[in-house]
Amino acid sequence: xxxxxxxxxxxxxxxxxxxxxxxxxxxxxxxxxxxxxxxxxxxxxxxxxxxxxxxxxxxxxxxxxxxxxxxxxxxxxxxxxxxxxxxxxxxxxxxxxxxxxxxxxxxxxxxxxxxxxxxxxxxxxxxxxxxxxxxxxxxxxxxxxxxxxxxxxxxxxxxxxxxxxxxxxxxxxxxxxxxxxxxxxxxxxxxxxxxxxxxxxxxxxxxxxxxxxxxxxxxxxxxxxxxxxxxxxxxxxxxxxxxxxxxxxxxxxxxxxxxxxxxxxxxxxxxxxxxxxxxxxxxxxxxxxxxxxxxxxxxxxxxxxxxxxxxxxxxxxxxxxxxxxxxxxxxxxxxxxxxxxxxxxxxxxxxxxxxxxxxxxxxxxxxxxxxxxxxxxxxxxxxxxxxxxxxxxxxxxxxxxxxxxxxxxxxxxxxxxxxxxxxxxxxxxxxxxxxxxxxxxxxxxxxxxxxxxxxxxxxxxxxxxxxxxxxxxxxxxxxxxxxxxxxxxxxxxxxxxxxxxxxxxxxxxxxxxxxxxxxxxxxxxxxxxxxxxxxxxxxxxxxxxxxxxxxxxxxxxxxxxxxxxxxxxxxxxxxxxxxxxxxxxxxxxxxxxxxxxxxxxxxxxxxxxxxxxxxxxxxxxxxxxxxxxxxxxxxxxxxxxxxxxxxxxxxxxxxxxxxxxxxxxxxxxxxxxxxxxxxxxxxxxxxxxxxxxxxxxxxxxxxxxxxxxxxxxxxxxxxxxxx
Numbered sequence: 001x002x003x004x005x006x007x008x009x010x011x012x013x014x015x016x017x018x019x020x021x022x023x024x025x026x027x028x029x030x031x032x033x034x035x036x037x038x039x040x041x042x043x044x045x046x047x048x049x050x051x052x053x054x055x056x057x058x059x060x061x062x063x064x065x066x067x068x069x070x071x072x073x074x075x076x077x078x079x080x081x082x083x084x085x086x087x088x089x090x091x092x093x094x095x096x097x098x099x100x101x102x103x104x105x106x107x108x109x110x111x112x113x114x115x116x117x118x119x120x121x122x123x124x125x126x127x128x129x130x131x132x133x134x135x136x137x138x139x140x141x142x143x144x145x146x147x148x149x150x151x152x153x154x155x156x157x158x159x160x161x162x163x164x165x166x167x168x169x170x171x172x173x174x175x176x177x178x179x180x181x182x183x184x185x186x187x188x189x190x191x192x193x194x195x196x197x198x199x200x201x202x203x204x205x206x207x208x209x210x211x212x213x214x215x216x217x218x219x220x221x222x223x224x225x226x227x228x229x230x231x232x233x234x235x236x237x238x239x240x241x242x243x244x245x246x247x248x249x250x251x252x253x254x255x256x257x258x259x260x261x262x263x264x265x266x267x268x269x270x271x272x273x274x275x276x277x278x279x280x281x282x283x284x285x286x287x288x289x290x291x292x293x294x295x296x297x298x299x300x301x302x303x304x305x306x307x308x309x310x311x312x313x314x315x316x317x318x319x320x321x322x323x324x325x326x327x328x329x330x331x332x333x334x335x336x337x338x339x340x341x342x343x344x345x346x347x348x349x350x351x352x353x354x355x356x357x358x359x360x361x362x363x364x365x366x367x368x369x370x371x372x373x374x375x376x377x378x379x380x381x382x383x384x385x386x387x388x389x390x391x392x393x394x395x396x397x398x399x400x401x402x403x404x405x406x407x408x409x410x411x412x413x414x415x416x417x418x419x420x421x422x423x424x425x426x427x428x429x430x431x432x433x434x435x436x437x438x439x440x441x442x443x444x445x446x447x448x449x450x451x452x453x454x455x456x457x458x459x460x461x462x463x464x465x466x467x468x469x470x471x472x473x474x475x476x477x478x479x480x481x482x483x484x485x486x487x488x489x490x491x492x493x494x495x496x497x498x499x500x501x502x503x504x505x506x507x508x509x510x511x512x513x514x515x516x517x518x519x520x521x522x523x524x525x526x527x528x529x530x531x532x533x534x535x536x537x538x539x540x541x542x543x544x545x546x547x548x549x550x551x552x553x554x555x556x557x558x559x560x561x562x563x564x565x566x567x568x569x570x571x572x573x574x575x576x577x578x579x580x581x582x583x584x585x586x587x588x589x590x591x592x593x594x595x596x597x598x599x600x601x602x603x604x605x606x607x608x609x610x611x612x613x614x615x616x617x618x619x620x621x622x623x624x625x626x627x628x629x630x631x632x633x634x635x636x637x638x639x640x641x642x643x644x645x646x647x648x649x650x651x652x653x654x655x656x657x658x659x660x661x662x663x664x665x666x667x668x669x670x671x672x673x674x675x676x677x678x679x680x681x682x683x684x685x686x687x688x689x690x691x692x693x694x695x696x697x698x699x700x701x702x703x704x705x706x707x708x709x710x711x712x713x714x715x716x717x718x719x720x721x722x723x
Contacts, residue, residue, distance in 0.1 A: 021466045025527070025709050025713050028523055028527055028530070029708045035437050035460055035520065036457055036459075038428070039053045040094065041419055041428065043419050048423050049075060050428070052067065062080075064091070069425070069442070070425070078103065086122065086133060093105075093109075098148055101125070102126065104124075105124060105131075106119040113669060115195065116140065118140055121133070140154040140198075141185065149164055150257070154200070156178070157181060159173050159176075159184040161255075172184070173213070179216065187219075189627060190274075190628070199278065205284035209255045211255065212251070212252055212275050214250055215248060216239040219241050221237050221238065222238060223237040226697050227697055240626065241627040243623055243626070244638050247627055247628075252265040252267060252289060254304075264309070277326075277329070282333060283335050287304040297323060300313045315339065317343060319551075336352060337352050337354070338350070338382070339352060342368075346366060346368050349384060360401070360402065362399055362401065363399060363403070363406075367387050368391075368549075375401070383397070384397055384398075385416070393413055393517075394415045395410035396417070396429065412436075426451070434472040434474070434518050437456075440456075442454060469529050470492065472488050472489075473490070479572060479575060480571055483544060483568060492532045492533065493533070500582065502587070503538075503539055503587045503588070505572075506595075507569060507595055508594055508598075509542070510545070511555075512547035513542075513547055531719065543564065561622060562601055562649075565598060566602060569589065570602060573602075573609045577609070586611055586723050588612040590613070593616070596615035596619070604655040604656055605652060605655065608657075611658045611723060612659040612719070613660050616702065617676075620675040621644070621650045624675050650679050659690075660688075660690040661715070662679060662680065662691070662693075663693045663702070663715075664694055665699055665700065665701075667696075693711075
């Protein structure tokens with residue numbers, strides 16, 4: 001017999017153990033904390049419905065399910081992979097034709113770079129339920145013509161048009177060649193820095209295909225050894241223009257489907273330029289293109305006549321630093337258009353007539369529009385997302401086309417994002433905050449009233465109760481120089497203000513970025529909470545140069561990346577070091593990519609402030625990085641040598657005092673391992689001790705198999721041993 005006291009003590013101990021359940025790195029990276037979402041959510045155009053790609057784990061099948069916006073009820077399963085043996089590997093993504101009677105299914109995707117991939121494509125007829133594989137080879141970016149009769153696609157650097165009636169492909173181009181000529185698909189640097197892959201577009205009448213051609217024959221090549229498991233490594237060679245080097249020569253062309261003729265657009269007024277965006281307007285004969293000069297401080301929006309090929313500038317933007325390319329260009333029925341710009345110092349929405357004359361600035365204020373969702377032309381109402389309610393938050397708003405009657409639709413403070421129904425009566429709101437897992441709700445678009453919960457991740461919230469997670473505290477940190485910076489801090493759950501804690505700082509700091517934002521945990525947040533369970537305070541500060549606080553705050557770093565951002569991290573560490581509960585002799589810093597560039601600089605330039613640093617895949621010298629990104633902020637090394645050299649960590653290795661861990665993937669096509677190799681050599685020649693880890697054949701993300709678990713275990717051990 002046990003006494004009641006012993007039973008009570010036993011229960012108390014059990015509860016204590018359960019109540020303080022420790023996060024493990026395995027759990028973080030095996031999906032234990034994964035939130036439920038709405039995969040491949042697409043709002044239809046013709047009916048008030050939406051589709052979601054669902055997976056059934058038991059039957060190992062996937063379905064594209066159709067739902068009604070007003071009731072959230074499932075109307076139909078459009079396709080189920082278990083009915084089609086060809087789809088046994090599942091569906092990766094899907095697109096509809098304009099009539100929404102056919103679906104293109106992408107399967108067996110093979111990634112090329114960050115956004116680009118080839119895949120097997122299947123055409124599915126919804127009414128007849130017939131599925132057919134389009135080609136016996138993989139292609140890129142197949143796109144329905146607006147009339148649904150043809151599909152344009154890219155294969156091995158050439159463009160083709162496939163006719164659905166005759167099942168025949170006709171080549172648009174024939175001169176495509178690897179590492180030389182690319183038609184209709186962007187080159188490496190466009191894909192990475194202008195963030196698009198498909199460089200072709202159908203005209204509204206399905207009679208023409210406009211495309212960009214890249215001549216990269218003069219662009220210097222970069223080669224990487226891919227070690228694999230064979231006796232000899234393979235070489236991967238691709239064109240990569242580094243800062244100040246030759247870019248691909250781009251040209252714009254219009255293909256006539258009926259005559260098979262190609263018209264070359266005369267852009268002779270421009271020299272050493274980028275075509276950063278291209279799309280047909282609602283006028284079937286007018287093509288738009290955003291042409292940017294190499295410095296990226298002058299942007300022309302061109303309207304091009306599809307018959308004559310003549311181009312005229314309808315809008316020009318200049319900036320003393322750089323002009324951001326916009327994805328929000330939207331043409332209305334009369335070819336007037338919506339445009340977003342930060343020309344008044346903050347990103348806002350503008351309405352222009354079809355000739356490029358400004359009709360109205362719809363939004364104004366010392367805050368940024370972060371997304372444009374669309375225009376309800378029946379009520380002349382524009383829907384958008386902004387940071388008006390604080391730069392760390394996102395809210396959904398509506399406003400009249402006349403700039404009046406603005407309404408905040410969001411009900412809760414945090415990060416809100418919307419997917420609107422075709423008639424703009426409803427929207428699906430995706431909401432989360434640092435304290436609330438992601439929820440999906442149906443809301444009415446007039447006042448934002450919540451109609452119904454779709455997914456609230458209750459099971460995840462319930463699972464997390466046993467971990468008793470610490471809270472992420474947001475605050476504004478003021479440096480000794482008077483700079484006010486957004487910050488967050490995670491303290492141990494059993495925080496004792498009379499103790500002195502070590503602090504581990506995390507940052508990214510790149511131009512226009514944001515790490516201090518009020519949304520639900522990413523995988524790194526669980527790692528930071530795990531570190532807090534082991535007695536560390538984790539902090540993050542968004543210094544000058546980061547985004548969503550206006551152009552002046554963002555562009556202060558122009559021509560000298562790594563100067564003010566590093567100052568701000570060092571100054572912030574000094575402020576935090578003076579908190580009564582912080583051991584100022586035990587402050588570390590970590591970052592990845594731009595953040596690795598920063599953490600390297602901090603351990604060197606702030607060698608009396610930081611005890612240790614971890615840099616993953618860092619740029620160590622801006623001369624090694626690509627032209628489009630680097631020159632946007634730095635111009636060329638030929639024009640701004642000191643800007644490049646003064647703040648590259650490779651030139652400050654003699655200052656190393658603390659513990660430094662340098663990590664890189666050898667197959668990183670983005671920030672080449674050359675950065676870390678030359679940094680290592682510089683450290684060796686400065687006779688400095690440091691730690692390093694190379695991940696064979698891994699790209700910039702460093703993942704796959706057990707890689708992330710091994711990487712984060714290594715970093716955790718390094719922090720525990722050196723902080």
